[in-house]
Amino acid sequence: METIAYAQIQELVMRLPARKLPLAYSLLIELVEKESDELSPQVQFMLLPLAERQRIMARQAKKMVTHYEESAVERQVWQAGDFLYAD
Known part of the structure; x- marks a missing residue:
């Protein structure tokens, strides 16, 4: 994704009709309030210490053995x- 400058955002906002400003404002507020550095579960897992990841994976493997x-x-x-063959 290309880098977007604040000026580009401001230009778009300036082109919005006044009736759409509340919606744009609400969207921007929501984006600001959301935690911007939320990591996916996969990334969170990879950031765990190796020993912790191994422990988790061993526990999951035991559950799967039991399941199978x-x-x-x-x-x-x-x-x-028996296999059924259709002509």
Whole structure:
């Protein structure tokens, strides 16, 4: 994304009809009040210390092992069926 200067924003605001100014003002206020440095969950995770990331991933892996072991019987039932061929 290209860099936008304050002057460009001011120029756009000056071109707005007066009836649209409250809407533009509300939008700008909302943007200013929002935390501008919100990080995505993925970035937050990558910023954790390595040991903490490893602990979290190990815990998630254990949950998945349990999940796949619990559903193994069900999976065998639907995977062991006969194939139907349509002509």
